[in-house]
Amino acid sequence: MQVFVQLLITGIAMGFIYALVGIEYTLIWNATGLLNFSHDKFILFGAYMFAGTYVLGLGLPPVLAILFAVLTMFLFGIVSAFVIFNPLSKLSTNLFAVIGTVILGRIMIESVRLIWGPLPFTLDNFLRGSIHFGSVVVSKAHLVIIVVCSLITAGLQVFFKTTKTGKAMRCVSENKTAASLMGINVPMNIAFTIGLSAIVCATIGILVIPIFNVELQMSSMIGLKGFASGVIGGFGYLPGAIVGGILLGVVEIFGSMLIPSVYKDCLSFVLLIIFLLVRPSGILGNKR
Amino acid sequence: MLKVNGIDVYYGKVQALFDVSIEVGDREIVSIIGANGAGKTTLMKSIMGINKPKNGTIEYNGQVISGLPPHKVVSKKIVYIPEGREIFPNMTVQENLEMGAYSVKLSKAEMERHLEEQYEIFPRLKERAKQKAGSMSGGEQQMLAIARGLMSDPELLMLDEPSLGLAPVIVDDMFDVIVRVNKVRNIPIAIVEQNAFMAMSISDRTYVLEVGNLVTHGESKTLMDSDEIKKAYLGG
Ligand SMILES: Nc1ncnc2c1ncn2[C@@H]1O[C@H](COP(=O)(O)OP(=O)(O)OP(=O)(O)O)[C@@H](O)[C@H]1O
Ligand SMILES: [Mg+2]
Numbered sequence: 001m002q003v004f005v006q007l008l009i010t011g012i013a014m015g016f017i018y019a020l021v022g023i024e025y026t027l028i029w030n031a032t033g034l035l036n037f038s039h040d041k042f043i044l045f046g047a048y049m050f051a052g053t054y055v056l057g058l059g060l061p062p063v064l065a066i067l068f069a070v071l072t073m074f075l076f077g078i079v080s081a082f083v084i085f086n087p088l089s090k091l092s093t094n095l096f097a098v099i100g101t102v103i104l105g106r107i108m109i110e111s112v113r114l115i116w117g118p119l120p121f122t123l124d125n126f127l128r129g130s131i132h133f134g135s136v137v138v139s140k141a142h143l144v145i146i147v148v149c150s151l152i153t154a155g156l157q158v159f160f161k162t163t164k165t166g167k168a169m170r171c172v173s174e175n176k177t178a179a180s181l182m183g184i185n186v187p188m189n190i191a192f193t194i195g196l197s198a199i200v201c202a203t204i205g206i207l208v209i210p211i212f213n214v215e216l217q218m219s220s221m222i223g224l225k226g227f228a229s230g231v232i233g234g235f236g237y238l239p240g241a242i243v244g245g246i247l248l249g250v251v252e253i254f255g256s257m258l259i260p261s262v263y264k265d266c267l268s269f270v271l272l273i274i275f276l277l278v279r280p281s282g283i284l285g286n287k288r
Numbered sequence: 289m290l291k292v293n294g295i296d297v298y299y300g301k302v303q304a305l306f307d308v309s310i311e312v313g314d315r316e317i318v319s320i321i322g323a324n325g326a327g328k329t330t331l332m333k334s335i336m337g338i339n340k341p342k343n344g345t346i347e348y349n350g351q352v353i354s355g356l357p358p359h360k361v362v363s364k365k366i367v368y369i370p371e372g373r374e375i376f377p378n379m380t381v382q383e384n385l386e387m388g389a390y391s392v393k394l395s396k397a398e399m400e401r402h403l404e405e406q407y408e409i410f411p412r413l414k415e416r417a418k419q420k421a422g423s424m425s426g427g428e429q430q431m432l433a434i435a436r437g438l439m440s441d442p443e444l445l446m447l448d449e450p451s452l453g454l455a456p457v458i459v460d461d462m463f464d465v466i467v468r469v470n471k472v473r474n475i476p477i478a479i480v481e482q483n484a485f486m487a488m489s490i491s492d493r494t495y496v497l498e499v500g501n502l503v504t505h506g507e508s509k510t511l512m513d514s515d516e517i518k519k520a521y522l523g524g
Pocket of ligand 2: 328329330371448
């Protein structure tokens, strides 16, 4: 029983990470109609910025380091909106913008290698250890992931439902011409959305440091699986990304009990293919 | 007071407007009529900053507004209710209305008052306030688009084919609302219409567009009596 609970918690924690990845790229998709092919590099960048620069480089306490990392990534998101997303999405075909984000990703990963070096490292005291609930042992990292991700997903819902900027973002994703006729500064609003997405990316990067360490490949797998979870839950629909992510996390962890763990990573993609064949609109796809 | 001075507008290499000039005076209703593809919507969008004129200028209250992005034009209190409704389908009716007031700062109480005002003009919208806008009928969506446009207390209102897709009874109501807005709020209105008879009968002056060129303009009353206009736009 306690093994079951422990596995479930681990699965849900990973699921929340996938959900956040789903949310992070869905935000940009909804605002611009573009897939951000550099989204896993945004995650990577956030993690390196936090661990490499603010914690190890400048010796800031974690809370302050998190704040700075999130802020830096927000600004990075805004700048990349004005340099890449906004201008390229105006061109006659989306192909330019797609290539643009791919190249941005290459530039980012090479910069990481240049700035922080190719060797993996980790933070020894950051979210390490475990907590006992009776006989159930839960790692601190997983617990924090669940709490933080729940707060972020709930916070985003409130943001989109109640704030003026959040509502304006929904308008922009539904109809850009109409949004501009309401007086919304559409390019600025899109930049803000991309900044928000970059904040989510940074948070993901920071949260997974205790699980994957800080290294160049730390975000590639969660990037792919997060993408899968968005499709499984219902493409372009935020609650879908959450449902899809958690489903994926749980299926994956229990699946790895039944099959050799080297195939664990395949599981999500098998699930993705099944959904694409049987229910391409995703679990919540028709609920809009 | 709006002045469009000889604008040329292109879509890529194709020219859609040729040296078009119009004026909308302080309290008047002006109608712009013309066949499909004449360039009426293009003219409206150029005023709003969605299309950029290649030559010519647009002035509002003495300031040049051509070249400004749409949100800046909206901040001058010019409101355009676009052709084809363009509502936000996945937002509720009330949220759509609230977004109409995006460009003005309203307190909670003022927002309530603005909403009530619209619900009074369009009681149907009140019944549907919490419903998703996309699930309403075409006519109801058109009412929503107009109500949403009025939310920001415009000082110049431009409507693009407000009667499109509405039942004849509703069309009458719609034009009543437009005339009332003009009288009660004392604001100028520019109205683009296929329904030339209706538009001309409520307007002070009319401009006639043909394939991107302004061919005639004048008092609506006078034009309605002209044989050419009768033949081309009023069906006899
Ligand atoms: N986005 C666009 N790209 C290219 N050409 C366009 C575009 N929009 C309009 N046009 C062309 O410009 C011309 C004028 O179109 P416009 O929409 O202004 O006409 P309209 O008078 O509003 O017609 P309708 O009564 O059908 O609404 C047409 O020939 C049209 O094909
Ligand atoms: Mg038109």
